[in-house]
Every structure is written in structure tokens, then in C-alpha cells.
Amino acid sequence: MTTRPGAVIDQGPLITEMDFAAFAMRVSTARYHEADHHRRERERLWMRVWQAAGRADDIPEAGDWMEYRLFDQSFLIVRGRDDRIRGFVNACRHRGNALCEGKGRSARFTCPYHNWSYGLDGKLLAVAKPDFAGSLEDFVGCKDELGLVEVPIECFAGFVFLNPDRAAAPLREFLGEIADLLAPYRLEEMIPAGLNVREALECNWKVVMDAFQEGYHIQAVHPELVAAMDESQERYGFFGDHSVATGPFGAANLEAFGPESQAESIRGLPATFPGVIEVLPRFELLLDGHRDGAGVLSFPAGVTGRLLLQQATRETLEAKGLDVSDLTDTQMSDNHFHLVFPNLFMTIRAGEATVILSTPHPDGDPGRCHWLVQNLMWLPPDERAAKREPLREVPEGEHVPYFLALEQDWEMMQRQQRGLRNAGLDHMALTRQEVRLAHYHSVLDGWVGETEPMPKHTSTHTGERP
Known part of the structure; x- marks a missing residue:
């Protein structure tokens, strides 16, 4: 079998294996509220980028x-x-x-x-x-x-990309290798199901992008996910202006958890990842194969709950007639976080994706934006029309509750904006677990220019710089 595209991420570096010398770990806060920076983003980025x-x-x-x-x-x-x-x-x-x-x-x-x-x-x-x-x-x-x-x-991938620059290079040239990594998921065959909402937020559009490029906040904001995800085991890939990371389900010390604890953490995943619901029946059958006469669950060497989740996911999707042959085993279970520069973030696993798309607010206020949130599901063609969720436009000043983790993020992002606009705070200090933010803001600086002098990181985006 030829190498699956996702293998490049499976083999990507861990945080402990990365050289941070190239990354700027301090980010100016003026870019989140300063009118002049917002104007430069409009002219140098948004009016020129796919x-x-x-x-x-x-x-x-x-x-x-x-x-x-x-x-x-x-x-x-x-x-x-x-x-x-x-x-x-x-x-x-x-x-x-x-x-x-x-x-x-x-x-x-x-x-x-x-x-x-x-x-x-x-x-x-x-x-x-x-x-x-x-x-x-x-x-x-x-x-x-x-x-x-x-x-x-x-x-x-089912998205309509627009570039206001009539002389723009082709989209495929802009996407580069990220296109090859996304293709096997068949996003163009997915439909919004369960959640399809567009809403105004009281924060800069980059606050939204930042929030979904690090798992450092899980311990404080999403404590219910700690048992199921370990950000220290994320692997990374940087592809020009875009980035990918993978967050494996299951903690680094997985062997310290008993089989029942592993199974229980996976049973709790649908609260955040609804596509897991349809996989659980097959997962439970695979678990039953490892129970003794008294119903006690015991895994032999080399078997974990995560491996059984991967097997159950592949078998469930194949039974529906969906082709997952180009997806790796980790893509059956793990979240793969794709940032398609500048404003499209997707948490993807086989059969589903959560899409976060943020844009500046049309009123020109740098402290406001719109975000679009969609759960995309990969369903057989004859099921798609009935299960398609229409777009819900939330009126200004109103709010629609999301699933738990997203509601937690919604609250925290707007709280962050209130802090970022304080004049006495001139920069953010990033940790090593926020390396994707360091890369992202370095790329932004390449397009827009820095608000104030900061250490450089070279972007490889296609096209001439402003």
C-alpha cells in the first residue's frame, strides 16, 4: 500500500523535539484592538488572500x-x-x-x-x-x-474560496501540501448536521483563531476533556502559511489507566465529538470480546481503548459505504487540527469535522467579529438531504447555546478581548505549547507587517509580500 497522506503528521515532531529558535514567542496585543493595524489587515491581507x-x-x-x-x-x-x-x-x-x-x-x-x-x-x-x-x-x-x-x-473540500485580488495566484498554489492532507477526509461530501450557526462575537477575529490552535487551556477551561486528550503528545506540521497538529485521544500514561477507565473516557466523547455516537455500538462489541465470563474487561498486551476506537470507527464508516482507505489509523480516532490561513480552522476526525470560520465584523470595529460554527458529518448520499441543518443567523445581541466545550470557548474568547484592549498590556508571552500561535502570528506579520518590532519568523506564503 502507498503511504497515506496523513502519515506525515503521524511522524511529525512532538513539542520536545522542536527547535524554537525560529519562533517569535511574544506577540503584540495592539493587533487585537488598534485601528491602524486593523486597517492594514484589511488592505494587505483580506483584500489579497484566498x-x-x-x-x-x-x-x-x-x-x-x-x-x-x-x-x-x-x-x-x-x-x-x-x-x-x-x-x-x-x-x-x-x-x-x-x-x-x-x-x-x-x-x-x-x-x-x-x-x-x-x-x-x-x-x-x-x-x-x-x-x-x-x-x-x-x-x-x-x-x-x-x-x-x-x-x-x-x-x-466543499468550501467556496474567494480572493478579492483579481491577479491572485491559483488556490492550489496557495494551499500547497495542506490540500493533500485534507483530501482523504472527503470534506466535499460532508454536510452540516446538528450545528450550523453564524453569530457576532465581542472579540477580534484573531482571538477566535488563537483559541483553537492550542490545547494548553484544556486543563482550566475544559476539565472534562483532560482524561481523553493529552496535548503534550500533539504532533505538528507547518506547511507554508498553514499548520496541522494532531491530539491523540488518551493520556500519555495510558497504561496507568485500567481498561474500564479507558472505555469510559471514550464513551464521554460524544459530548464534544457527536460523530462518535454512531461508532459506540461497534466499540462496545469490540470491548465485549475482551471480557471474561464475569464481565470483567481485560486488554491483552498491545490493545488499548484507543486502538479499539480506531477499529470501530473504520468498520462503522466502511459499513456505510464510505471510503476511508486513504486515512491512517490515527485519523480514525484522533483530532487533527487544521488551520487554513488566514481564518479557517477545522477539528477533523474520520467522518466528521467541526468548522470554525471567523471574519472581521462589517462595522469595522477591531474588537468585534463574526464566527461561523458547523458540525460537518459524512453521511451516505441518500441520508444527506434529510439531515442537513440549515444555517442559523443569530440576530445581533442574541446568543445560541453550543455544546459544552464550544460554549466554554465562546465565553472565554470574549473575556480575553476585554483584557487585551488594556493599554498597559503591550504583548502576550507564549509558551512552548502554543507554538502554532507563534507560527500563525509570524505568518500574519509577513502579510500585514508588525505592529511593533518583534523577533522574525520567515513565512513561505505564495505571492509577493506587501
Whole structure:
């Protein structure tokens, strides 16, 4: 068998094996609240970088469209009659009126101001009162010059990626090796099930990204996960601007826990990882194979609860007709944390993913953002429509409760922002367990520029630096 892509992470370095000389372990706090830094992010990062703008199945049929807002910019993303997804500046070429807001379906786009209309491919179709405006062929030289302004759009792993920079390099060039690592999960075949929420938060968009790039906070914020996860055993991979880490289920001293304790920690996983629910029946059958006549559970040498979870997960997904042949055993059980720069974080294990997507708030306040939270599930095709969870847009000032761990993070992130904006705190001091944050902020500095002088770390992102 050829090497599975995930093997590169299985063999990645532990914290104790890493050279920290290249990483800046102090991060300026001004980047979380300073208006000038927020402006530089807008111009140097967001207006030039590939970014996930939604899921392709949010617009499944020809004519389906959705608006993507970025600061004060608005883009129109639409599926054409040729099934291709395109992106356009959301403005009529006549006098600049916004064409659409929110989400919908249209056969064409007609400007509500003067009734100019455009096809799903962005081409100008008609103008009102052509006897006054002149024929399309004569009007401002050529009809083709007056189509909607197109922006680069590409799809990968079920996500629609948009880049406001019309001269952007291809998405595949930007993603690099991270694309190969994500492909075996079949994210494009997953659907939102159970949780699909977009909500405003009272914190900078980077606070959200930071929170999900380290397990150091588990001991304080998620004590119920301590028995099931050990961040000291994480393995790491840095791929240009992107990063991956894996957090194995089970503590480093797993052998110190009896079989029943191991089994019980796995039974508690659905509180945070709902996909484990469907695996548990097979897991319990495998456990029963190691019980004696009195029902006492005993593992022979080389067998652990984690190994049985891996076996149960692979067998459960294969029984549903899902192809997991390119996923490693650790991907059957362990969380793999993918950060697709700049703002897409995914906790993934075979058959499911929790997606965290943060964007700056359109009102321009650096202390606010929106986040999108989705549980993606890999289901057989005939089950997907019935189990798809529609997007829930939470009104400003309201809140929808999440599952336990995510609710804990929601509270802590906004609390952190209140501390970060204190003028007397000029930097954060990172620990070795926060190496992914050190890498992430070094990459950000490469795009945006540092708020104040800090030790350098070289980014390998594609394209010219600002």
C-alpha cells in the first residue's frame, strides 16, 4: 500500500523535539484592538488572500446565490447554469447600486435602481430604455466591457474560496501540501448536521483563531476533556502559511489507566465529538470480546481503548459505504487540527469535522467579529438531504447555546478581548505549547507587517509580500 497522506503528521515532531529558535514567542496585543493595524489587515491581507466564503452546497442549484461581506466590501457568489460557481463585485456597472443582499435564487440579476440586468455568468443582458441609452453594442463602446466585475473563485473540500485580488495566484498554489492532507477526509461530501450557526462575537477575529490552535487551556477551561486528550503528545506540521497538529485521544500514561477507565473516557466523547455516537455500538462489541465470563474487561498486551476506537470507527464508516482507505489509523480516532490561513480552522476526525470560520465584523470595529460554527458529518448520499441543518443567523445581541466545550470557548474568547484592549498590556508571552500561535502570528506579520518590532519568523506564503 502507498503511504497515506496523513502519515506525515503521524511522524511529525512532538513539542520536545522542536527547535524554537525560529519562533517569535511574544506577540503584540495592539493587533487585537488598534485601528491602524486593523486597517492594514484589511488592505494587505483580506483584500489579497484566498479565504473561505461559504460552502458550495449552500448554493446547490443553478441561480442560487449568496452575498459575502468583507469589511465594507460586498461580493456576489452564484452558481451558473453551467454548474460553475462564480464571484462578482456586488455592484451594478451603471451607477454602482448593490444588486443583492443575503441569499436567494434568481434567473438573472436586475439592478433595482435603473433596471440594468445581468446573467448568472455576469454578462450584461439588457438596459432599460435602450432608445435613450443607446444600443448595447454602442453604449460605452462594447457590451462585453459592462459585465459585472468578476473576482477569483475556486472550490476545494466543499468550501467556496474567494480572493478579492483579481491577479491572485491559483488556490492550489496557495494551499500547497495542506490540500493533500485534507483530501482523504472527503470534506466535499460532508454536510452540516446538528450545528450550523453564524453569530457576532465581542472579540477580534484573531482571538477566535488563537483559541483553537492550542490545547494548553484544556486543563482550566475544559476539565472534562483532560482524561481523553493529552496535548503534550500533539504532533505538528507547518506547511507554508498553514499548520496541522494532531491530539491523540488518551493520556500519555495510558497504561496507568485500567481498561474500564479507558472505555469510559471514550464513551464521554460524544459530548464534544457527536460523530462518535454512531461508532459506540461497534466499540462496545469490540470491548465485549475482551471480557471474561464475569464481565470483567481485560486488554491483552498491545490493545488499548484507543486502538479499539480506531477499529470501530473504520468498520462503522466502511459499513456505510464510505471510503476511508486513504486515512491512517490515527485519523480514525484522533483530532487533527487544521488551520487554513488566514481564518479557517477545522477539528477533523474520520467522518466528521467541526468548522470554525471567523471574519472581521462589517462595522469595522477591531474588537468585534463574526464566527461561523458547523458540525460537518459524512453521511451516505441518500441520508444527506434529510439531515442537513440549515444555517442559523443569530440576530445581533442574541446568543445560541453550543455544546459544552464550544460554549466554554465562546465565553472565554470574549473575556480575553476585554483584557487585551488594556493599554498597559503591550504583548502576550507564549509558551512552548502554543507554538502554532507563534507560527500563525509570524505568518500574519509577513502579510500585514508588525505592529511593533518583534523577533522574525520567515513565512513561505505564495505571492509577493506587501
